[in-house]
Amino acid sequence: MSSGCGVGMAELDMFTKNHDMVDVWRVQHPGLPVFTWHLPDGTGASRLMQSLSPSNPKSHGQQGGGSGNRTQIF
Numbered sequence: 202m203s204s205g206c207g208v209g210m211a212e213l214d215m216f217t218k219n220h221d222m223v224d225v226w227r228v229q230h231p232g233l234p235v236f237t238w239h240l241p242d243g244t245g246a247s248r249l250m251q252s253l254s255p256s257n258p259k260s261h262g263q264q265g266g267g268s269g270n271r272t273q274i275f
Contacts, residue, residue: 220255222256223253223255224252224253225253227248
């Protein structure tokens, strides 16, 4: 694996933290170790697609009704 891959992951991690975003699928499935890509030798794996959403949609200007409303990503 090239050193550039690690830099991209670090940048994505910094972006999501700076914008208070979460990976929706990972939040909904915290204990499920599912990946879409694996290194042939089994030393690494990743999910190639992530759906990012604000961790608290109401703090990001989303308007909604009562306190029971949830944002759903399809």
